[in-house]
Amino acid sequence: MSRRITYIAIAFLTLVSCEKFREGTINYVDFPEHETSISTSLIVSDVATELHAYVSKTASISNVNGPQVVSNAVVSLKDNEGNVLYTMTNEDFDGEFYKVPFSGTENFPEGDLHLEVDVPDFELVTASTRMPSGTEFEFTFEESADTAMIWGWEYVRDSYEFDFENNLEEDDAFLIFFEGKVEDEFSGEIGDWEPLWAEGSIDSRITSIWIYGGILISDESVRDDPTGLHGINLFVIDEDYINVVEKRVRVESLSDELRRYYISLQEFEDNQGSIFAEPDLIYSNVSSGFGCFGMYKYEVFDL
Amino acid sequence: MxxxxxxxxxxxxxxxxxxxxxxxxxxxxxxxxxxxxxxxxxxxxxxxxxxxxxxxxxxxxxxxxxxxxxxxxxxxxxxxxxxxxxxxxxxxxxxxxxxxxxxxxVVTGEEFNKIEDQVQMSKVEIPIDQIKQLPAIGGEVDILKVLQLMPGVQSGNEGSSGLYVRGGSPDQNLMLLDGVPLYNVSHLFGFFSVFNADAIRNVTLTKGGFPARFGGRLSSILEVHMKDGHMRDFHVDGTVSVIASKLTCNGPIVRDKASFMFSFRRTYLDLLINPLIALGSTGDVNTTPSYFFYDFNGKLNWKLSDKDRLYFSAFHSKDDFGLEINDNFGQDVVDTDLGFDWGNEIQALRWNHEWGPRLFSNTSLTHSRYTYNSGFDVRTFDDQDTTVISAIFNTHINDYSAKIDFDFAPNARNMIKFGASYIYHTFNPGATAIELDFGQPNPLDTITGASSLNSHEAFLYVEDEMEVSERLKMNFGVHGSCLNVQDTSYFSLQPRIALNYKLPGNVALKLSYAEMAQFVNLLTNEGLGIPTDLWVPSTGQVGPQTSKQIAAGVAKTFGDIEVSLEGYYKSMKGLLSYKEGASFMFDLDDDWESKVTQGIGNSYGGEVLIQKKKGHTTGWLGYTLSWSNRQFDEINSGNWFPFTYDRRHDLSLAINQKINNEWSMSFVQVYGTGRALTLSESTFSSTLPDGTGMGFEVYEYSVPAEKNSFRMSPYNRTDISLIRTRESVDGYTKYLIFSIYNVANNLNPFYAEVDYDLNGTPVIREYGLFPMIPSIAWRFKF
Incomplete structure (x- = not known):
């Protein structure tokens, strides 16, 4: 009798297991319920003539409509004392951004600036940052300094060695753009400033932000060293088929929040599909967890 | 008068x-x-x-x-x-x-050392014979998988043999094989451990209330002791299973004076899989996968005199996974060779000496090495030249150590232990050898990555286990450790105390407090869980990990059944993690320290264990309710988040039943809350300047809402096994072991990701690894 029971049990287990085995080794589960949050981006340059604030609602990845822009937010920029410097409302909304004329940061008070975004039925969203103080640098230039190769294509590079001032009082980060005016080989006309292809050496202080087109220099690894930002080697590709008649370097000194935002966006793009990379949540200094409130100082230097 | x-x-x-x-x-x-x-x-x-x-x-x-x-x-x-x-x-x-x-x-003597008599709490001991009877994947018994069934001990991914003890990570477990630390204890991508049960005599796991003699890790101490070898007769023990075969031999070198033991195990998955792959290869493309693992345990034991013994232990393990693809396109031939391998080796020389009837010492000289290599090599041959693209990544850690331990028993009420140790570490956190040759005049052939790092670690300890009164026993001591690396020194003084107060009714109330420090760290990729572990030291920039743990509990024995209830709280500092977006593989930046960040963590919970170790029916029921969290300033925007292996509920039931002299059966039931995972489940829009410095563009991103905000499906598994034993009169014993892993064929998730179906609709796919796996193994011994 016990043997019969054993055989029946084995047969039952086998049948049940075969049925489950046929279902395969992949299971589909529901998306967790999404808690909608407010995403806010406001990036302010000291030379901007307008403030552009972007406010939207997050959405579940399974939502076919995606994130929706918010038109009825009240966006306020305040100083440390709580004084309102700028306000943007629905009247300033152009269908995509909240825009108001901006008179620059010369008259801004010292200290942090605070962003508040009030959207009906949502918690107040806040963020803080401050305008960086800018930079000074010296550089040495060497034309056609070396050659490099990528995937079998060899090219010549001009070398620029920068010595940036490392302000020990604050975290320094600079986004570098090389720009040039190109003479049209047929008409002889000289065009407007356009980006030149540039790259940095392998250096923990240098990160290529190709999503934005610039090269980021950061003192994160050399915070306590006053000469920590000396010897920054950058290279501009010497494209022999165009005639660059003027060159300049545009330097954006970034607030720390903006630096972290750019780097995390770049890493996010770099790591798409990589199984070796850590999950990237995209940095945010906004209280809701999405977006960025950052500032940068815009400076141009002739080369 | x-x-x-x-x-x-x-x-x-x-x-x-x-x-x-x-x-x-x-x-x-x-x-x-x-x-x-x-x-x-x-x-x-x-x-x-x-x-x-x-x-x-x-x-x-x-x-x-x-x-x-x-x-x-x-x-x-x-x-x-x-x-x-x-x-x-x-x-x-x-x-x-x-x-x-x-x-x-039931023996009077054993009344002395019941669970309620022991000062040490938070300790797990499972007789090795009980471990061998439990069901196992492919019939391959695994010690760490059995320990995962204990309360307070979580498993990692499905199939993983990693231990996550009271909310700690795998690097926080000190794995000692005959007193020598092992750094990577996994075979087959973590599905098995390197511990061969046939070569093992004893296994003990301590989760808290650490005595002062232990140090160097925050969360647990796993002591595994190899067998010494039979002093009189030659014995052989062999097992043939679906996954691997092993052979253990031991016997005398000089009768009653010296003995040996060695045990060798190898898998033959490569021999089974290769013919199948070869069948699928087309004429122009030949694919040759290879995977094997092996391990070797060896020991020599010499009784020099009544008071002196000498031991030599050796261990070697290796896993090697590779894939060779040969594409023959006529004029062009492309050879692709990719894979990874890792391995451990240890050697230990130990001298036991009795200085007197009350003083005993053990002196050890040991060496331990762990190596990991991965990479690819692609060579294209045509009529004119050869193109080479090659990158080989290597990391290793090498330890040399000297240690002395004393046991001093001045009287029956005191057992004093004291000792010292020195370890010389050499770390290579990761170097990549790169070769690029496209036929250009100066092909690239270089090595980039972190350079070797040496450090000196030492510790001293003293502890006393004392019977203060009839009701009160205590173990108190101090462990002092230091590390010198890169002209930086770290010092740590770690007090330890454990109390056992016997209440009326023979119920023991236990309390312990322990501070721990750890100077080595394991960086683990949170992706698919492939073996990308990197061992890195504390340095001038990366400080040591520390913890403080307090535990309290009650324990009592009812007949043969031990019952213990414990609660604990552990706080941790200096925890190491990769920063968001960081990748260690093939990164040309040699500064690994810039890719990591340090933070804090806590874990707390309660554990119940009911265990029976003797009799025809043995086993245990364990339940854990726990929380484990982390906070890093540079991860998750500095907000607290659940640890990846934060499992709220964890329940295990293991039963061994001896039916008669010939048959015995075992049953295991495991249930646990799903582990946490970071999944892209939200979309948001944000802006970037358009490159002119004047305008902006809007971009949409799919990202996780918060780190580890997604929970995989709960883990639920049932295993059974049936063992038939036949003994012959000449001492030859045969075992036939039938087992079924995951009897109900539950799809326990190994990994989950967001993907898109054929309609472009996003879906979350959970991938299971092990369906129901029946297996048979044959074991013999004489």
Missing amino acids: RYIITLVIALVSLSATAQKNYTISGHIQDSNGFEQLIGAVIYSEDSKEGVVSNMYGFYSLTLKEGTHTILVSYIGYNTQRYEINLTENVRLNFDLVAGLTLEEA
């Missing part, structure tokens, strides 16, 4: 205080082969005092002069009783005779 009485009383008092103490000491060992028995009890029925043998089988018991009835007992062995008249220090070795394995035997 009054004066005479006073004088007599004074004389009696004097004689009482003048009563001498003498010590009996020696070794407690198996009578058949002289395997040292760890934790055997030796107890005086008259004075109600006793001690347990240390990890080398040595004991020292100091008693008052006079006649004593001594009981010596150990689980699985017949208790022995001796009458001795103690008039001087006596050296006595006890040879216990093995009874029927796990036979019921």
Whole structure:
């Protein structure tokens, strides 16, 4: 009798297991319920003539409509004392951004600036940052300094060695753009400033932000060293088929929040599909967890 | 008259205080082969005092002069009783005779060392014979997988043999094989551990209340001891299973004086899979996968004299996974070779010496090395030249150490341990050899990555386990450690204390507090869980990890059943993690320290364990309710988030049932909350300047809402096994082991990701790894 029971049990287990085995080794589960949050981006340059604030609602990845822009937010920029410097409302909304004329940061008070975004039925969203103080640098230039190769294509590079001032009082980060005016080989006309292809050496202080087109220099690894930002080697590709008649370097000194935002966006793009990379949540200094409130100082230097 | 009485009383008092103490000491060992028995009890029925043998089988018991009835007992062995008249220090070795394995035997001596008598709390001991009876994948018994069934011990991914103890990560477990640390204990991508159960004598896991002699890791101490080898007869034990085969031999070199043990295990998955792959290869494309693992345990044991023993242990393990693809396109031939391998090796020389009846020492010289390599090599051959694209990544850690430990038993109420250790570490956190040759004049052939890092680590400790009163026992001590690396020194003084207070009704109330420090760290990729672990040291920029743990509990034995309830709280600092977006593989930046960030964590919870170790029915029921969280300033925007292996509920039931002399069966049921995962489940829009510095563009991103905000499906698994044993009169024993892993064929998730179906709709796919796996194994021994 016990043997019969054993055989029946084995047969039952086998049948049940075969049925489950046929279902395969992949299971589909529901998306967790999404808690909608407010995403806010406001990036302010000291030379901007307008403030552009972007406010939207997050959405579940399974939502076919995606994130929706918010038109009825009240966006306020305040100083440390709580004084309102700028306000943007629905009247300033152009269908995509909240825009108001901006008179620059010369008259801004010292200290942090605070962003508040009030959207009906949502918690107040806040963020803080401050305008960086800018930079000074010296550089040495060497034309056609070396050659490099990528995937079998060899090219010549001009070398620029920068010595940036490392302000020990604050975290320094600079986004570098090389720009040039190109003479049209047929008409002889000289065009407007356009980006030149540039790259940095392998250096923990240098990160290529190709999503934005610039090269980021950061003192994160050399915070306590006053000469920590000396010897920054950058290279501009010497494209022999165009005639660059003027060159300049545009330097954006970034607030720390903006630096972290750019780097995390770049890493996010770099790591798409990589199984070796850590999950990237995209940095945010906004209280809701999405977006960025950052500032940068815009400076141009002739080369 | 009054004066005479006073004088007599004074004389009696004097004689009482003048009563001498003498010590009996020696070794407690198996009578058949002289395997040292760890934790055997030796107890005086008259004075109600006793001690347990240390990890080398040595004991020292100091008693008052006079006649004593001594009981010596150990689980699985017949208790022995001796009458001795103690008039001087006596050296006595006890040879216990093995009874029927796990036979019921209620013995007075064992009354001494019940769970409620032990000061040490948060400790897990499972007899090795019980481990061997439990069901296993492919019939391959695994010690770490069995430990994962204990409360407070979580498993990682499905199939993983990693231990996550009380909310700690795998690097926070000190894995000791004959006293030597092992850094990577996994075979087959973590599905099995490197511990070969046939070569192992004893396994103990300590989760909290750490005595001062232990240090260097925050969360647990796993002590695994190899067998010493039979001193009289030659024995062979072999197993053939679906996954691997192993052979263990041990026997005398010089009878009663020296013995050897070696055990070798190898898988043959490569031999099974290769023919199938070859069938699928087309004429122009030949694909040759290869995977194998092996491990070797060896030990020599020499009894130099009654007071001296010498041991030499060796261990070597390797896993090698590779894929060779040969594409022949006529004029062009492309050879692709990719893969990874990792391995451990240790050697240990140990000298035991009895300095006197109360003082014992163990001196060790050891070497441990762990190596990991991965990479690819692609070579294209045509009529004109050869193109090479090659990148090989290597990381390794090398330790040389010297250690001395003393056991000093001044009397039956005190056991003092003290010692010191020095370790010279060499770390290579990761270097990549790159070769790029496209036929250009100067091909690239270079090595980039972190350079080797040396460090010096040392520790001293002293502890005393004391019987303060009839109801109160305690173990207190201090562990002091230091590290010198890159002209930076770290010092840590770690107090340890554990108390056992016996309440009426023989219920023990236990309390412990321990501070720990750790100077090595493991960086683990949170992706698919492939073996990308990097061991890195504390440096001038990366400080050590520290923890403080407090635990409280009650324990009592009901007949043969031990019941313990414990609660704990652990706070941790200096935890190391990769920053968001960081990748260690093929990164040309040699500064690994810039890719990591340090933070804090906490874990707390309660554990229940009901365990029966003897009799025809043995096993345990364990349940854990726990929380484990982390906070890093540079991860998750600095907000607290659940640890990846934060499992709210964890329930395990393991039962071994001996049906008769021929048949026994085992059953395991496991249930656990799904582990946390970071999944892209939200979309948001944000802006970036458009490159001119004047305008902006809007971009949409799919990102996780928060780190580890997604929970995979709960883990639920049932295993069964049936063992048939046949013994012949000439001592040859055969076992036929039938087992079914995951009887209900539940799809326990190994990994989950967001993907898109054919309609472009996003879906979350959970991938399971192991369906129902029946297996059969055959074992023999003589």
